[in-house]
Amino acid sequence: MSRERATGDVRGEVEAPFVVETAGERLVGPAVDLRDRAGPAKRIDPSTVAAAVRSETEGGGDDESDGVAGSESTVVVGCSTPGAVHEHVGLVEPGMGLRIRTALAAAARSRGLSAPQDEELASLRDELTTVEVPAADTATARERLAGTESAVTAARERVAELRGRVETAREAGRDTAALRDELAAAARELSERETERAAAREALDRAERRAREARDARERRRRLGDRAANLERDARAHLVDACREEYAAAVAAVPGSDWSGDGDPFEADPVSAALAIARVATLRAPAVLAVDRFEGPRAAADWLDAPVVRA
Amino acid sequence: MLLVVTYSRGARGSLRNVCRTHEETVIRRFGRVALLRETAFAAFQALRLRAKHGDDVQIERTEPFNEFEAVDGSVREAARAYEDREEPSLPYATFAARSDHPDPGTLRDTEL
Numbered sequence: 001m002s003r004e005r006a007t008g009d010v011r012g013e014v015e016a017p018f019v020v021e022t023a024g025e026r027l028v029g030p031a032v033d034l035r036d037r038a039g040p041a042k043r044i045d046p047s048t049v050a051a052a053v054r055s056e057t058e059g060g061g062d063d064e065s066d067g068v069a070g071s072e073s074t075v076v077v078g079c080s081t082p083g084a085v086h087e088h089v090g091l092v093e094p095g096m097g098l099r100i101r102t103a104l105a106a107a108a109r110s111r112g113l114s115a116p117q118d119e120e121l122a123s124l125r126d127e128l129t130t131v132e133v134p135a136a137d138t139a140t141a142r143e144r145l146a147g148t149e150s151a152v153t154a155a156r157e158r159v160a161e162l163r164g165r166v167e168t169a170r171e172a173g174r175d176t177a178a179l180r181d182e183l184a185a186a187a188r189e190l191s192e193r194e195t196e197r198a199a200a201r202e203a204l205d206r207a208e209r210r211a212r213e214a215r216d217a218r219e220r221r222r223r224l225g226d227r228a229a230n231l232e233r234d235a236r237a238h239l240v241d242a243c244r245e246e247y248a249a250a251v252a253a254v255p256g257s258d259w260s261g262d263g264d265p266f267e268a269d270p271v272s273a274a275l276a277i278a279r280v281a282t283l284r285a286p287a288v289l290a291v292d293r294f295e296g297p298r299a300a301a302d303w304l305d306a307p308v309v310r311a
Numbered sequence: 312m313l314l315v316v317t318y319s320r321g322a323r324g325s326l327r328n329v330c331r332t333h334e335e336t337v338i339r340r341f342g343r344v345a346l347l348r349e350t351a352f353a354a355f356q357a358l359r360l361r362a363k364h365g366d367d368v369q370i371e372r373t374e375p376f377n378e379f380e381a382v383d384g385s386v387r388e389a390a391r392a393y394e395d396r397e398e399p400s401l402p403y404a405t406f407a408a409r410s411d412h413p414d415p416g417t418l419r420d421t422e423l
Contacts, residue, residue, distance in 0.1 A: 218367060
C-alpha cells in the first residue's frame with residue numbers, strides 16, 4: 001500500500017497544532033521541545049507528558065485541554081484523542097519494552113486497515129458480554145457443614161454416657177431423677193445437632209446445584225474467550241503481514257539504529273522498532289520522544305509524519 | 312485426590328504454572344484440569360489458585376472407585392455382557408430389554 005495515499009489526509013492533522021501548557025508557558029505543535037525550558041529542576045518526566053496526552057479529554061475536541069499533575073510541574077496537553085497505537089509507541093524512551101507485533105497491528109488499525117476476523121470477533125465479544133455467571137457461594141455452606149458432624153458425634157457420646165450412668169445408679173438403688181433430667185437435655189441437644197446437620201447438608205446441596213449452573217456459564221465464557229483469543233491472534237498476524245514490508249523499510253531507515261539491515265526487523269531494539277512503527281502508524285496525538293535519534297523535534301515530526309513532543 | 316478444574320484462561324495459566332513448578336504434587340494434568348496429591352501442600356496450592364481466580368477454580372476431592380463396593384454384580388455383569396454383544400449397533404436399552412440386565416432407567420435412578 002502507498003504511504004502517501006494512506007496518510008494523505010493526515011498531513012493536515014499533523015500540521016494542526018496541539019498545545020502544551022506548563023509553568024505558565026504555552027507551546028504550540030506540531031513539534032514542541034520541553035527540554036532546557038526552565039532548567040533541569042523543572043524537567044517534566046516524559047511519562048508525565050505521555051499521560052497528559054492520553055488523559056481523557058472532555059468533549060474530545062482539539063481546543064479542550066486536560067492535565068496531569070506531576071510531582072513538580074503540571075503539564076496540560078490539548079490534542080486529538082490518541083488511538084490504541086499511542087499506548088504502544090506514543091512514548092519512546094531508553095529502556096522501553098515493546099511487543100512489536102501487537103504494536104504493528106495497532107499501527108495498521110490506526111491507518112484504517114482491518115482484518116477478515118473483525119466481524120466474527122465483534123460478534124464474539126458481544127456474545128461474551130451477554131454471558132452472565134450467576135453468583136454461587138458454596139464456601140459458606142461448606143463451612144457451616146464442616147462442624148456439624150463432630151457436634152452430632154459429641155452429642156451422641158454424651159447421651160450414651162448419661163444412659164450408662166442412669167443404669168448404674170438404678171442398679172445401685174440411688175435416686176436417678178437428676179441424671180434423667182440431664183439425659184433428657186442431652187437427647188434434646190442431640191436431636192438439635194442432627195437437625196442442624198441435615199439442614200447444613202441440604203443447604204450445601206442447594207449451593208452446589210447453583211454452583212454447577214454457574215460453572216456451565218463460566219465454561220461457556222471460557223470457550224468464547226478462547227475463540228476470541230485465537231481470532232485476535234489471526235487478526236494480528238494478518239495486520240502485521242499487511243505492514244511487514246513497510247515496517248522493515250522503516251526500521252532500516254531509523255536514524256541511529258544499530259540494526260544491521262539483514263537481520264529480522266522484528267528483532268530490532270525496542271526504540272528503533274517503536275520509531276519505525278510510529279512512522280508506519282497514523283498518529284493523531286503527539287508522540288513523546290525521550291531519545292536522541294533526531295536533530296530536533298521538527299526533524300522527528302517530519303520523519304515520523306506525526307506531531308512530536310521532545311521531553 | 313484433589314481435582315482442580317479451571318474456567319478461565321487466566322486460571323488455566325496459573326494452574327499450568329503451579330503444575331510445572333510442583334511436579335511432585337501433581338498426579339496428572341489434562342489441559343485446564345489437574346489431579347493433585349492429597350496433601351496439605353496440594354490443598355494450599357489449590358486454595359491459592361482459588362484466592363487468585365475465585366470461582367474460576369473448582370476444587371473437588373475424589374475417592375478411588377471400587378466397583379465391587381459401589382455397585383452390585385448386576386451392573387458389572389451388564390457392562391461386560393454389553394461390550395461382548397454380537398450386534399455392535401444395538402442400543403443398551405434394547406439389549407437390556409431382551410435379557411435380564413438392568414434397564415438404563417433403573418441404573419440412572421440408582422445412586423452409588
